[in-house]
Amino acid sequence: MKNFLKLLLLIPFLACNTPTKNQHNPDFEGLLADYFDGTLELYRINATFLGDTRYNDTLPNYLSPAFKTKEKDFLVHYKERLETFDADQLSHNQLLSKNILLRELDLELESRVRLNAYRKRPGKT
Secondary structure (H helix, E strand, O other), X not given: OHHHHHHHHHHHHHHHXXXXXXXXXXXXXXXXXXXXXXXXXXXXXXXXXXXXXXXXOOOOOOOOHHHHHHHHHHHHHHHHHHOOOOHHHOOHHHHHHHHHHHHHHHHHHHHHHHHHHHHOOOOOO
């Protein structure tokens, strides 16, 4: 019983001295800001809709092979950068943001693979 009381008294002190984990990571916030700015530059019409006038003077050809290559490179680049952050380096909210963005990037890349396979299927005219 005495040991139980000692343990009970030690728990609050041990809880206070636990190392803080999952701290806010400013590098991850910078990555998210870069990604947002990159999407505005890539999808210039969206920037205009959001009130960003930096790209009002240009309209990219979204159907050109050059744009599609640039878009894929953009998605792969940010997926690779996101994967460099471990879960223990991020706060809970940042980890949630990472997982959502990774899912979105994976879905976008997968849709391109499926579309290319569809275009290359035999018998398609």
